[in-house]
Amino acid sequence: MTAAALRLFAERGYGPTTVAEIAAAADVSQRTFFRYFSSKVDAVFGDAPERLAALHDSLAGRGERPVHEIVRDVFLRMATEFERETSVYLVRARLMTSEPAVRGRFLELLATIEDEIAAAAAPRRASADEVFRARLLAALLTATLRASAFAWAASRGRASLTRFVTDAFDTVQPAAAALEGGR
Amino acid sequence: MTAAALRLFAERGYGPTTVAEIAAAADVSQRTFFRYFSSKVDAVFGDAPERLAALHDSLAGRGERPVHEIVRDVFLRMATEFERETSVYLVRARLMTSEPAVRGRFLELLATIEDEIAAAAAPRRASADEVFRARLLAALLTATLRASAFAWAASRGRASLTRFVTDAFDTVQPAAAALEGGR
DNA sequence: ACGGGAACTGTCAGTGAGTGTCAAATGGCA
DNA sequence: TGCCATTTGACACTCACTGACAGTTCCCGT
Numbered sequence: 493m494t495a496a497a498l499r500l501f502a503e504r505g506y507g508p509t510t511v512a513e514i515a516a517a518a519d520v521s522q523r524t525f526f527r528y529f530s531s532k533v534d535a536v537f538g539d540a541p542e543r544l545a546a547l548h549d550s551l552a553g554r555g556e557r558p559v560h561e562i563v564r565d566v567f568l569r570m571a572t573e574f575e576r577e578t579s580v581y582l583v584r585a586r587l588m589t590s591e592p593a594v595r596g597r598f599l600e601l602l603a604t605i606e607d608e609i610a611a612a613a614a615p616r617r618a619s620a621d622e623v624f625r626a627r628l629l630a631a632l633l634t635a636t637l638r639a640s641a642f643a644w645a646a647s648r649g650r651a652s653l654t655r656f657v658t659d660a661f662d663t664v665q666p667a668a669a670a671l672e673g674g675r
Numbered sequence: 676m677t678a679a680a681l682r683l684f685a686e687r688g689y690g691p692t693t694v695a696e697i698a699a700a701a702d703v704s705q706r707t708f709f710r711y712f713s714s715k716v717d718a719v720f721g722d723a724p725e726r727l728a729a730l731h732d733s734l735a736g737r738g739e740r741p742v743h744e745i746v747r748d749v750f751l752r753m754a755t756e757f758e759r760e761t762s763v764y765l766v767r768a769r770l771m772t773s774e775p776a777v778r779g780r781f782l783e784l785l786a787t788i789e790d791e792i793a794a795a796a797a798p799r800r801a802s803a804d805e806v807f808r809a810r811l812l813a814a815l816l817t818a819t820l821r822a823s824a825f826a827w828a829a830s831r832g833r834a835s836l837t838r839f840v841t842d843a844f845d846t847v848q849p850a851a852a853a854l855e856g857g858r
Numbered sequence: 859a860c861g862g863g864a865a866c867t868g869t870c871a872g873t874g875a876g877t878g879t880c881a882a883a884t885g886g887c888a
Numbered sequence: 889t890g891c892c893a894t895t896t897g898a899c900a901c902t903c904a905c906t907g908a909c910a911g912t913t914c915c916c917g918t
Contacts, residue, residue, distance in 0.1 A: 511904065521868050526905065592783065599782035600775065606821075620834060624826045628843050631818035638789075639810040643803075651803060660811050667850045693874065704897045709876065860918085867912070877902080884895070 493518045493528060494538035501536070502583045506591045533597045536584055540601050543570060547605060551612040559613045560668040563633045564661045571640070571653045578649050585645035602638055606630045613672065629671040636660035676701040676711060677721035684719070685766045689774045716780045719767055723784050726753065730788060734795040742796045743851035746816045747844045754823070754837045761832050768828035785821055789813045796855065812854040819843035 496517040500509045511532050515525045529535045547566050554562045574581045587594040607630075614626035640656035679700040683692045694715050698708045712718045730749050737745045757764045770777040790813075797809035823839035 510902090522904095523869080523906090524867055527867080530905090532904065595786065596779045596783050599786060600779050603778065603782060620826075620830060623829070624822065624839060624842070625846075627822040627826055628818065628846060631822040632815060632847070635811065635814035635818045639807065639814040643807040643810055646806070647803060656807060659807070663808075663811060663850055663854060664815070667846055671846060694876090695874085705875095706877090706898075707896055710896080713876090715875065861916105863914105863916090865912105865914080867910105869910080870908090871906105872908105873904105873906080875902105875904080877900105879899090879901105880897105881899105882895105882897075885893090886891105888889105888891085 493520070493525070494535055497535035498580065498583050501587060506587055506594060533593050536587060536594055537597060537601060544601075544604060544608065547608055551608065554612075558669070558672050559609060559629065560633060560661075560665070560672060563609060564657075567633075567637055567657050567661075568654060571657045574644075575653050582645075582649045585641065585649070589642070589645050598641075599638075602634050605637075606634045609633055625671050629668055632664050632668055632671070636664055676703070676708070677718055680718035681763065681766050684770060689770055689777060716776050719770060719777055720780060720784060727784075727787060727791065730791055734791065737795075741852070741855050742792060742812065743816055743844075743848070743855060746792055747840075750816075750820055750840050750844075751837060754840045757827075758836050765828075765832045768824065768832070772825070772828050781824075782821075785817050788820075789817045792816055808854050812851055815847050815851055815854070819847055 493514075497509075497514045500514055500517060511525055512522050514532075514535065515522045518525070525535075529538070534540075546569075547563075550562050550566050551559065584594075588598050589595065606627075609630035610623075610626045613629050614623050618626065636657060637660075640653060640660055643656050644651060644653045676697075680692075680697045683697055683700060694708055695705050697715075697718065698705045701708070708718075712721070717723075729752075730746075733745050733749050734742065767777075771781050772778065789810075792813035793806075793809045796812050797806050801809065819840060820843075823836060823843055826839050827834060827836045
């Protein structure tokens, strides 16, 4: 179903493709489409729940390791998957840059990721200041993913996504460590 | 018209309020509403164009000053305005946290701001690597605004927004300076 | 093999956002 | 007053999305 949607989006563009057409291409009713995806744009990010769950589990199962290292690993794992199936994810990346709605949804997903990270980084019963620091840390970390994704999309998949992510984390590392370690 | 929309959103909530109702409250036709705002959610951020223009001008008119200092000043000026008219902007902030659509629009606006900053930070005829560094810098700088805005909204306007912004920029400063100064 | 309940799917009707088209109104300005 | 341009309203239409209900499929113990 996601496959049918992405194919149609790639062929005719996001806007001109109707949900009815996607449903027909996937041999289901329109109503069924909306049982699987809560919106048209969600069909583009069908795997979001799993990715979020993976992040959540990794953060929950961290021992003493700092949050930013966990996040770095998770993001790198994601980048590797993206590069393994470039064709699929490039369609997505292109939609992301051309269609405001898709871009918006992507940003919302990143915000959810950010919430997840911020929650994990804040100590139990954190002060307002600690909450803010956790949020800022999370914002910094998702900034790496956002910048990498856009740069990758702009290069049309020719540049190395994993290298972008690695570089981004290298530059952010000191600030992140300070936010987490520092008093 | 923005005033009428915000009032209705605050009274009945975002979802239940229809565009027809907003238009009626503002004594215009529904068609006219959509001439002023390209979507329902846009009525919440009626001042976005001006703010974007202000940022653009400040960036264009910078001499030798680094981008992150300019952005810091612009953001602080915005924060001051927000705190001057708390009642209006708190409605917005609350909608931002409760309504996914509003939150999405806010994130898109931030992304546009990010584009603006990235464009200003990248040298003319930049290499792919320089473009990425500019993007990352821009992502870091907007992260400060995002974290501050959410923290402020969470505190229901009781905490100091300008202090959040100041603190955020202090922690990001080294990384930003490195991204801009370092080759 | 069979009955029954649960989960899945289709049909239908409806709401509301957003757009194109064109005519009417409005507001300077000569 | 008459002319032009910009703004507004009215109407009709598309499409995303939802609620309600009925039919279908699948799985389970017997």
